[in-house]
Amino acid sequence: MLEKEKINFEKTVVVGIVTKEQDESKLNEYLDELEFLTFTAGGEVIKRFWQKLEKPHPKTFLGTGKIEEIHKYIVENEVSSVIFDDELSPAQQKNITKILDCKVLDRTNLILDIFAQRAETSYARTQVELAQCQYLLPRLSGMWTHLERQRGGIGMRGPGETEIETDRRIVRDRIALLKEKIKTIDKQMSVQRGNRGAMVRVALVGYTNVGKSTLMNAVGKSDVFVENKLFATLDTTVRKVVIRNLPFLLSDTVGFIRKLPTQLVESFKSTLDEVREADLLLHVVDISHPDFEHHIASVNQILQDIKSANKPIIMVFNKIDAYKPAHFDEDDLMIEKTSKHYSLEEWKATWMSNVGEDKALFISATNKENFEEFREKVYEAVREIHVTRFPYNKFLYPDYKDAVDEE
Incomplete structure (x- = not known):
């Protein structure tokens, strides 16, 4: 259970559906994330509801019986908010609010509320x-x-x-x-x-709460707000960083999330421009999260959407200090070994060994574990871009001639 601060949390229930495209295990992953979002916004999830449906009910999203079950529960437990994992249509939200007689939100509304707080x-x-x-x-x-309803009467018709x-x-x-x-x-x-001139630009991208700001603070010696909640960083922070004799600009950007509201993608267009205009992307991944592979896919999809997927990318697998594989007993014939049982060494031997042209890194930004290797690989990648841009800059590159000869 999430550790709660000494504040008044709203009693909340979360709701989702199981469909052909979304099985029960996938729904539980989404509801775990929705619960963390709710905690970030100031709510305490005391119950989860879900229903198997071919498609959402057009009027009430869920079936009549399930809606009545939720209504009975919120009355008995004095629940103040019901949050749906999928975006509700205006009609659905209106109908559900009328039946449940409490505050009804969907994932989009919840994310917008968190952004407003942050x-x-x-x-x-x-x-x-x-x-x-x-x-x-x-x-x-x-x-x-705030507006009084128009009334009929003398002089008011029309x-x-x-x-x-x-x-x-x-x-x-x-x-x-x-x-x-x-x-x-x-x-x-x-x-x-x-x-900012022609300096090489490097942008930190990744799912929300993967440690981008912690990494920014460790590398750029900046003071970016860090908290174990979703969307701790909304404003882009840009810092000049020097590794050895090579300066470059490092920017920390807003974290991505599955089902990111389209309204936010549009309104945060300028923030995402930092990613579009970057020369190099550091894709930070929380390897300790059980669903990190889906996080990678979500970030890659958003990079595709904003036309930034073809940029040079270094995969940075962060939080190796917190990574704990599930226990696996080789003598237990009933349990099949899956990726959740992999050690870090076993993960490195999978697709990770070839990702990003063998540029995958495994670090702990908090403990600065493997940090020298991280700095070296970032330096080499930035240097490669810089040599192309300034092939004869002997002040930044005492060995620039060797670099040109190697090409």
Whole structure:
């Protein structure tokens, strides 16, 4: 169970479905992650509900019987929030809220809420507010109460404008304003990136909570906020780093996650530009997480979506100090050995031995284990890019002639 701080946690239940595409074990992985997201947002999950369905019910997502079962449970246990693992349609959210008579969220809404809590700078807050407004617009249905309902009577008859239409107009205007504000900041950040000159740019990418900020602090001697919660870092941090005689720029970016809301991908476009414009990516992976292979696939998919998958990538398997394979008894004929029983050495002998042109690294950013090997490989990769860009820079490369001759 997750260690809880001395704060008041909201009682919460989480809900998911088993389908042809998502079996029970996969659902449990998603619900584990949803529970961590809920903890990050300030909630305590006291119960999980799930149902086998060919496809979600168009009106209530789940079947009538399961909805009634959840309703009975939340009344008996004074639950304040119900969180669904999949995105609900506006109609589903409205119908479920009416039946359960409590706060109903989906994964997208929960992630947006966490981003709103974590946003520190004006730019991050603007990006999150834009994503929230885009999510809210199709779901406006009596959610706002700041406008008094229009009443009939003398002088009040005629078409007029209803509260919901007024609300939608306000939100659309706000979205347009936020987009203009972001466009202005994007131009400023683009100029800032241009002013950094032709220095090699290295970006840390990876799933959320894999230790990117810890690694950034260890390498760049910076002071980036670190916490064992999801999305601890929203704002991109860029630091000048020097390994031996070679300077380069290292940036820490927002973590990725499965089912990342499309609104966030769009509103955090400029943050992702740090990844797009990087010369080298350090893909950080939490090897101690039981589902790290799926995390890698999710990050690779997002890199594909933002057209950054073809960049040079060094795979950095972090948290080797926390890696613990499941116990395997060779004498027990009932248990088949699977990847969850692999030792680190056995993992290294699998597909990892060839990933990234033999550039896979196994480190502990917290304990700085294998850190010299990490610095050496990063140095060699950055140097290769730098020599191509500045083939005759003898101040940075006393051995530059040898490097050119090797080519």
